[in-house]
Amino acid sequence: MSMEQLREQLTRIQPLDKDAIQQATQRQQQLTKPAGSLGRLEEIAIRLAGIQGTPIPKIQRRDVIVMAADHGVTREGVSAYPAEVTPQMVLNFLSGGAAINALARQAEAAVSIVDVGVATELHHPQLIERKIALGSANMVEGPALTSEQLFKAIQVGFDVLDEIAHQGSDLVAIGEMGIGNTTAASAISATLLQQPVEALTGYGTGINEQQRQHKIQVLQRAVQQNQPDPHDPLDVLAKVGGLEIAALTGVVIAAAAHRIPVLIDGFISSSAALIACALQPRITDYLFAGHASVEPGHRLILAQLGLTPLLSLDMRLGEGTGAVLAMHILEAALRTHREMATFADAGVSERTENT
Structure with a gap:
């Protein structure tokens, strides 16, 4: 291996997938829980979405x-x-x-x-x-x-x-x-x-x-x-x-x-x-x-x-x-992200904002 081959490997590393992050974030906002109530589990699931490039990531192996x-x-x-x-x-x-x-x-x-x-x-x-x-x-x-x-x-x-x-x-x-x-x-x-x-x-x-x-x-x-x-x-x-x-x-x-x-x-x-x-x-x-x-x-x-x-x-x-x-912990973050129902799925009323 040479320095040039190392540089080539380093250039393969891409930023996280922004679209997947956005969709995962939107899903978290629709799940049957107050926004942010799962704390860092939400952040983990969203980042894993960006890493895997899919809004609902999985860990199988x-x-x-x-x-x-x-x-x-x-x-x-x-x-x-x-x-x-x-x-x-x-x-x-x-x-x-x-x-x-x-x-x-x-x-x-x-x-x-x-x-x-x-x-x-x-x-x-x-x-x-x-x-x-x-x-x-x-x-x-x-x-x-x-x-x-x-x-x-x-x-x-x-x-x-x-x-x-x-x-x-x-x-x-x-x-x-x-x-x-x-x-x-x-x-x-x-x-x-x-x-x-x-x-x-x-x-x-x-x-x-x-x-x-x-x-x-x-x-x-x-x-x-x-x-x-x-x-x-x-x-x-x-x-x-x-x-x-x-x-x-x-x-x-x-x-x-x-x-x-x-x-x-x-x-x-x-x-x-x-x-x-x-x-x-x-x-x-x-x-x-x-x-x-x-x-x-x-x-x-x-x-x-x-x-x-x-x-x-x-x-x-x-x-x-x-x-x-x-x-x-990572598996728990993905299970809640993937398996929880959305407000629409469960027929649960979402929070209403005061006007």
Whole structure:
């Protein structure tokens, strides 16, 4: 994949369908309820109409894409867990034993697990094997990714999304697995939002305050070493990002190009969305924030993107768990939009205005 091919994909992303939005808005005004009484459910249904280009949108197939990769920066002691946990958790996903599996079963969503850079050789019949490298390089010592690795990872995101789009996906939730990836997300978001790293650095997998201070120092060294350009999102992603974040960036871009709504999860997947929207601001219209993570950087990213989280449950697991939980909210918005009777259908008198 080349920069020119990426630009071509970005140009495929179109504005929302205004006619569908107008018709969906009119339908909401005719349903048997006071105008606005379903709150954000109405807004969600109308935006989904604009995304799908139809006044009565539907979600028939739901998908979760989990990208997995390791991070060289873990050698700096930034996580409470060792890097060996990444492949162990990937195998747990594949055996159906993780939180994302349980929640995806409840949501009747298909789960795709993609190895884009786990630092261990993994083989499983259900694993999508697209390994680019055995993890990223240590960002404290230099760029996390080469330019070639960056574009290959974005291409993996394109390819995986294209495949599920071909299978008829109507809604995609994105998640990740990679010990050390909150460090990468902090570096990405601090640079793009032009905030000090300490403002976007939380406790990750459960480190204490002393470890958080160490993590901040590591991040400061990484940013100083690489000098990522805040006006060049790809430069930021290559220098202080990770393979799974780059792949999720590709998923988000490709989903918008296919007019498929994306539920972003927590801090890491939102950092990928931040990169994608910096490359093409129209993508924001295709995004829904599944939940508000306890990671401080997550709320800052959502504020920058103008997204209000659908849920706030003090979660910080990742894997796409918060995004999949929010699938039920989107389905509720569409069911009320599609299945409620209009005033005319039900023979209910509409509100009269005083004259």
